[in-house]
Amino acid sequence: AxxxxxxxxxxxxxxxxxxxxxxxxxxxxxxSLFWYVQHPNKGLQLLLKYTSAATLVKGINGFEAxxxxxxxxxxxxxxxxxxxxxxxxxxxxxxxGGGNKLTFGTxxxxxxxx
Amino acid sequence: GAVVSQHPSWVICKSGTSVxxxxxxxxxxxxxxxxxxxxxxxxxxLMATSNEGSKATYEQGVEKDKFLINHASLTLSTLTVTSAHxxxxxxxxxxxxxxxxxxxxxxxxxxxxxxxx
Numbered sequence: 001a002x003x004x005x006x007x008x009x010x011x012x013x014x015x016x017x018x019x020x021x022x023x024x025x026x027x028x029x030x031x032s033l034f035w036y037v038q039h040p041n042k043g044l045q046l047l048l049k050y051t052s053a054a055t056l057v058k059g060i061n062g063f064e065a066x067x068x069x070x071x072x073x074x075x076x077x078x079x080x081x082x083x084x085x086x087x088x089x090x091x092x093x094x095x096x097g098g099g100n101k102l103t104f105g106t107x108x109x110x111x112x113x114x
Numbered sequence: 115g116a117v118v119s120q121h122p123s124w125v126i127c128k129s130g131t132s133v134x135x136x137x138x139x140x141x142x143x144x145x146x147x148x149x150x151x152x153x154x155x156x157x158x159x160l161m162a163t164s165n166e167g168s169k170a171t172y173e174q175g176v177e178k179d180k181f182l183i184n185h186a187s188l189t190l191s192t193l194t195v196t197s198a199h200x201x202x203x204x205x206x207x208x209x210x211x212x213x214x215x216x217x218x219x220x221x222x223x224x225x226x227x228x229x230x231x
Contacts, residue, residue, distance in 0.1 A: 041225065041227065042225065043118075043222040044158075044209075046220070046221075099146070100213075102148070102160070103160075105157065106157045107157050
């Protein structure tokens with residue numbers, strides 16, 4: 001069964017410093033992986049997705065993620081955090097052959113301090 | 115880009131009444147729509163998957179008689195919470211999948227905050 005594990009429930013960084021949000025996946029097949037961001041009381045916005053093309057995926061707002069099969073990881077990074085990046089981030093895997101359902105990680109709350 | 119409109123954004127209802135939430139794909143046809151429930155500071159839990167013109171498929175533990183899903187067209191799905199009780203209070207989010215002509219993506223609505231009093 002496919003699943004994702006977000007290793008940190010909370011991450012706090014200073015504005016202008018790098019962001020690293022960690023995600024490991026479990027899948028018997030080549031997975032489709034996504035990162036979504038959710039601001040308070042809002043829906044989800046797609047940051048980026050990996051679907052077996054380039055392993056380094058660039059997304060919106062300066063975020064990127066690297067698919068590492070050897071480490072079963074798909075960590076989200078950004079070189080320089082901005083106050084507006086403070087939000088909840090979800091790592092998501094698509095279930096292959098399971099009606100194309102998405103399975104969400106438990107989320108990482110990113111706090112950006114001055 | 116693809117847009118999903120979800121209404122209402124928030125609703126307060128009395129215990130025992132029913133509430134309908136609408137999810138519309140505005141500029142694309144959604145082959146599949148998904149309904150999620152999110153408790154405070156928790157992740158999204160899939161409730162059901164619906165395809166246009168067919169019955170919804172519910173996840174284990176979700177009461178299909180309580181959470182009625184109708185997917186009447188390729189652009190509209192509705193979730194009706196019947197005989198709502200305070201424990202049904204939650205944040206409900208819909209998602210629409212577009213899979214056509216090389217495009218494959220999931221777009222989420224902005225969510226509905228349901229409070230049952």
